[in-house]
Amino acid sequence: MRELTHTEAIDLVGRFEAAEELPEQMRSDVRLLGSLLGRVLRESGSPGLYEDVERLRTATIHAYTDETPEAFARAAAIADGFTVERADEVARAFTAYFHLVNLAEEHQRVRALRERDGRPGRSATDSIAGAYAQLSSEVGEEAALTRLQSLRFHPVFTAHPTEARRRAVSSSIRRLAEFIDERDAAIRDGADSARIEPKMIEEIDTLWRTAPLRAEKPSPTDEVRAVMAIFDETLYTAVPDVYRRIDEAIQGADAGSRPPIVRPFVRVGSWVGGDRDGNPFVTAKVTRKAAGIASEHVLLGLERTAQRIGRGLTLDATTTPPSDALLALWRRLRAADEDAATEIAKRSPNEPHRRILLVVARKIAATRTRDADLAYRDPEHLLADLRTVQESLVAAGAPRQAYGQLQHMIWQVETYGFHLAELEVRQHSAVHRAVLAELEGGGSRSEQTEEVLEVFRAIAFVQERFGPRAAGRYIVSFTQSAADLANVHKLARHAMGDGATLPVLDVIPLFETFADLQAAPAILAEVVHHPEFEARLDATDRRLEVMLGYSDSSKDVGPVAANLALYEAQAKIAAWADESRIELTLFHGRGGALGRGGGPANSAILAQPPHSVDGRFKLTEQGEVIFARYGDPAIAMRHIDQVAAAVLMASAPSNEDRNRDAAERYADVAAAMDEASRARFFELVKAPGFAPWFATVTPMEELGNLALGSRPARRGLSVESLEDLRAIPWVFAWTQARINLAGWFGLGTALEAVGDEHRLRQAYADWPLFRTLVDNVAMSLAKADARIARRYLDLGDRDDLAELVMGEMLLTRSWVIRVTAGKELLDNKPVLQRAVKMRSPYVDALSLLQLRALRSLRSGDEATPSDPEQERLLLLSVSGVAAGLQNTG
Template sequence: MQELTPTEAIDLVGRFEAGQELPEEMRADVRVLGSLLGRVLQESGSPGLFEDVERLRTATIQAYTDETPEAFARAARVADGFSVGRADEVARAFTCYFHLVNLAEEHQRVRILRERDGRAVSADAADSIATAFARLSEEVGEDAAHERLRALRFHPVFTAHPTEARRRAVSASIRRLSELLDGYDTAAEEGSARRRAERRMLEEIDVLWRTAPLRAEKPSPTDEVRSVMGVFDETLYTAVPHVYRRVDDTLQGDEAGARAPIVRPFVRLGSWVGGDRDGNPFVTASVTRKAAAIASEHVLRGLERTALRVGRGLTLDAASTPPSDALLALWQRLRAGDEEAAAEIAQRSPNEPHRRIMLLLARRIAATRTRDADLAYRDPEHLLADLRTVQESLAAAGAARQAYGHLQQLVWQVETFGFHLAELEVRQHSAVHARVLARLDAGEADDETEEVLDTFRAIAYIQERFGPKAAGRYIVSFTRSADDLAAVHRLARHAVGEDATPPVLDVIPLFETFADLRAAPGILAEIVGHPAFAARLEQTGRRLEVMLGYSDSSKDVGPVAANLALYEAQAEIAEWAQRIGIELTLFHGRGGALGRGGGPANSAILAQPPHSVDGRFKLTEQGEVIFARYGDPAIAMRHIDQVAAAVLMASAPSNESRNRAAAERYADIARTMDAASRERFFALVKEPGFAPWFARVTPMEEIGQLALGSRPARRGLSVESLEDLRAIPWVFAWTQARINLAGWFGLGSALEAVGDEERLREAYQEWPLLRTLVDNVAMSLAKADARIARRYLDLGDRADLADLVMAEMALTRSWVIRVTGGDELLATKPVLQRAVKMRSPYVDALSLLQLRALRALRDADAPRDPEQERLLLLSVSGVAAGLQNTG
């Protein structure tokens, strides 16, 4: 096949882009950003770079659109024909392009959300809290719906593994570009403001191009803490109370803001960043202390600024808004403790009692941050009491809109974030605890022993300084018995000594492997009867939290059997908790990728077994997902609204009865799918030599060199079995190879074993668990590419394993299309299908560059080439940006 002429190439690219049914505004954004990147490549790249990028772009689009072997081979020849240095530049160019396309897509989502907010029906979206409340009221009555709304809890827990493949410097550049694109949108088409915005975007894209895309060193745990703090500062601090406000506005109508809100704060933040030490030797007790201090510093600064802003706005004269007796008493107390400042504030606000109080409260918040013992608050409850005194005084004086306006936002922020921002959770492996206790019982000690004990001392210190809510949950990985949890209490006692009070701990079992999930109900029954655990259970009102891991179970038995096992475990645990009167919270250890429980959270929540949610949903938010869901205020508010609505509706009688009936009706299908999928998965992963083969046909080894996060990628020095490998690189490596095996392998065989196509279609429509599973697999397969996958698999010299993977991919694709309807993947989800198709040929370009580097690095006769290693790592970063996930 001959190379296209320039005119033919332009025509091909134009037809491909026109064929992507993009909203016109987004198409314009992509066009502008792409053309500006082209100018930067021409101005700042080496001679001929822009032309080479266009050659590869044209070739991969042609290969994608006509799907002939000849077209694909020509695209591969273009990629292979570059020098290593030029391939490096081309990879960087495509990666920049993905950052810009992702930005345009996010910008379009925000644009739609803003347009929706501008319409009167904005709060009545089908999947909003307000709509869920209305539906729930119809089913259970308004009083019961109000009770459930008051008990609602959404508890995202931010983790550090993996962090984003892109550097924070790159993220910062993209955020600045987002602001410039906003300005470009609002400027007149031909005016100077638009030209200025375009010039500044060009300047910023030049910065993006010139910024080294790879981190020189892995981030430290403290770096990861500060990265997550950026999300809090830029979005969550203001976004969360805005969600509460929107819901209250809808529920109260014209009365909103003029009387006490209906909505109670339902978001609670958690963090593993700086607390999760399972397998991460860099997370020490010192790091945990620093993580808590950094988080407290951020939230107290935010509360101080907000209190000052509210105070400065309360210029209400005592004549029009007389203070209550309680407010006057509060003024006397505050003045006695801060005389000079009180005198100065009184002079500046001579007849404004509410303003005076708020300005002094801001000083007390500042003193809490700087640890000024004379003025500092002991805990957030005392601050809330003072704020409510102000609020009640305003309301009693007839100034209800001031009482429940901006001041209410501050009250919500204190109720949500406290003085600690996010509860820092500690996680450690049960085997570590067992080793340390054995040494202590023998009167021995070593560095590991001292570090484990110091962790408990750190928790005690954090609770004393920031309050018991700042750090009280302790997660035990690989919980196998009640003794594994009791060990935590024994170690806490060892750490502080017999004469001191140990920290208050809620010890949480984590069931990760397939075998552990099966054993979980029995282990829990043993746990609640253990004396060390039963005492704490009674103190909490019989509240129990149980964590379920999605990653290791999927790696154990494959995604299909793991999903079925997770559902069964949740159903059994929920039924057991109901039977013995325990208020259960299931903590879902979901990752960003589909092979680790990722996918749309709201549909997954609605597919949970009866009583497994009951108005409470807690999950881990990992790596790039944190920034995708919470990086932009409008998107964060929409995500929280959607998830909370699903949590509210999950316990509706209609939803629970539907899930229960479907699970019973299709139990035979579940059994067949479980057995067939596991058999197929084991035929692959238990084949002798599978683990080293996997390491050879994917960039798994090289991913460990990419400075993604502080946690090591594997447990040992080499990969001789899957047990040596962590779940994240297992998923990430298959994703990079465009196979995505961890997200779909075994479903085709499972559906084939059932065989009844009509009944499977019926099950897909009626059984939420199967629908969620199949939809997630469709998404995973849509991001895979059989032609590129085959080239990766051919690196391994194991035709039997390669053929098995490819056959299962084809079988799964065929069955998913037949079960979901239509003639291609994602036919029923056009927006998602469009996003995948728009990116695919550009991801192909990076995959071809990665393949050439991987072939060179797998050549046993060639010396290790640092330039090829760099090219491979650049392509890894670029593919992650294109597919929008790592692990």
């Protein structure tokens, strides 16, 4: 196993980087960031670190491009030959590199978005403006406008533990992003861009010196504050900016001087601090605190916005006379806060609109500090004041001031209220049954029972303090009967006592397993006749929400059968809702990884059954996906625009007809795929000893030691039972082992069972559900690696199971390439293919370091103390692989 000479190594790396075909600006960023990291490793790493990193980098690139066993063995030998201290540093170096490459890639996306926005006349259907134009051509402008104005996109942020990087690392990367922006501006202006580099290298040095692993698991409150950072830095301003851009695209030059066509269609939800299913650290006290933190953030934002707009609204009464309603409002505000009003009037002589906004800012501050004499009772009263100002401006001939920044603030209040995110509670149906049995048994109340009852009191408290939208959705995990849903109302009555006002509750079933998905329509048909459900339907114009779990169904029957079952369940639920005159919203419990419903949301929306979207789409956003989609304002705006466009287009006759026709035409293909894939999946997971074997050949057990999130990895039982293993570590562990089994296993057998390559290619062209499934599997397989997968499987002693996995991987890869008419995976998605190829050799390096740590940890017996250095190396590699693969959970 001859090591490459220095000249050969330079040539190899150069050829590999050239083959990546990166956009020139991105190539420049990657080279600069990589060279600056190299300088940091030389200056701040231990002697010889940079050289060792380069040795392993060159070896893994050689192994990736050469594909011979000898080249791979040499790379593995280098990784195995490091001392554990050096391996630790090398793992940190590769992880830092991934953070920098991810940053460069994200920045290139922002550049591309800015260039796209600068081009006139763009109206592709993956933007709302384009989708609206297409829909208008199909259903007429009046009907399209009605659908646009009833549009709803509802992302729900969750704290599932797949975001492996610390907030300190994220903050460092954000600062680096600002420096790249600064450098771009200097280059555009012909200034000296080299002066930015010292700032960049200082920040990269900070990133290198920052501990990559959390010392302790974050508390639920820590997780709440992490999500608040996304709101503060992005969503508060990005969402009204989206509304503005859509209005400009539709109204053209008149936008900003006329009432907006767009109504606020984004609603933000949160499970952070509310989801207690399997998480004993989320208590009623935490739920109250989470609501308080969110309200503090949005009220502070609105206070500052009112101040900023007020200071700039220096319109003199002679040029812009106030309306009678505005003068009456001023009299009311002055009477409530006379001293402040007098002072503001002195500073704003003859500027009636300005002084109103400045007093409004004081009232918002009083709302935040709980000053009852001055506080707004609710967001509706604030909106009434803002609209009085807006109408006065319009009447005075100042429509641009009325529909400019003031309209942005109105949109913000309409979107976020005084609560920011609609906090949702989730609990397992079995917990409810146990608590009710105890309450009805008449004995003393356990700690669990008291806590469950206290949650309902917390919901009532949050609704009373922050408004009914602040909380009220109650999700029942593992809903298996109508009684499971009715139990929530029983518990609420127990909690609040006789005669007390009950909190307003929308009880949402979560159907997760294959059997539960099939039973869903019958359960819903029964529960809507329960008195509490009937009353709530009457109060909400017959609106009902139903949640579908992607994770457990995939773990239950495999990814292929789960996707088909989810489609069928949605179709049946939608048909039932239509017959029952119910306005249905399906809530999709998608994760970031392919085995948990991951992949592009917009293509998945367009593949949904007819009438299952109808202008409303709700989904979970979790882990690293939150920061990837919402961490940068430009990317967040693009994501919201794309998803909302898909929601609008999903109910277009052309799209619904296509999905309906394809489902009928390929029903036999679906049936064959379902049967064959499920049988193949059961052959694996129902094999004797599968569960402990899975724990042996992946770092599943060790993932529980990584301080990713507050929730435990299991529901309390051992790995002997897959049923009680959470879907997140199930998927995460397969991903870390570079097998990605949860995202693709069984598709190869399913396609082989159909056998007709021509028909499958036709299905790929005509059937959106099938195309989305195949595309997601292609991405999952592209991020897997057969050579590394084999080494993980060798950790176990079950050759039969290992061969089953590897055989299915090769079969699936072969069929996916044939169905997509390519020569290799992702040939039809060159940008994604490039991104995967660019990262793969570097992920390989971390995988080899993870393997050596796993082998060391597994080599001892139960009497041998664990090696903390090897455990640290393993966890470092887990963090690095997650950064490299990106969609991990």
